[in-house]
Amino acid sequence: MFVFDGGxxxxxxxxxxxxxxxxxxxxxxxxxxxxxxxxxxxxxERTRHALYALEDKASVYRYRQ
Structure with a gap:
């Protein structure tokens, strides 16, 4: 699953x-x-990390097996 900021x-x-x-x-x-x-x-959890990335203006890659 990918999360993108659409503005x-x-x-x-x-x-x-x-x-x-x-x-x-x-x-x-x-x-x-x-x-x-x-x-x-x-x-x-993915949504929360996406919001952190938005706040920090950074890309985040989280890999889970």
Missing amino acids: AVTPRVARELRPRDPELQSVGWYTLEQAARLLREDVW
Whole structure:
């Protein structure tokens, strides 16, 4: 799984987002605390590391077997 920073979207774009992939049913906006509760542990760990990388303006590569 890779996580990429797509930048910020305007409120208008955010309102108009619609899933196009059949695996996705909806789009939602959550606080970090909500995301931590809603995501699987492994997905939250990757998300957390992605947020650290964004804050540090650095790329992070984490390899797990």
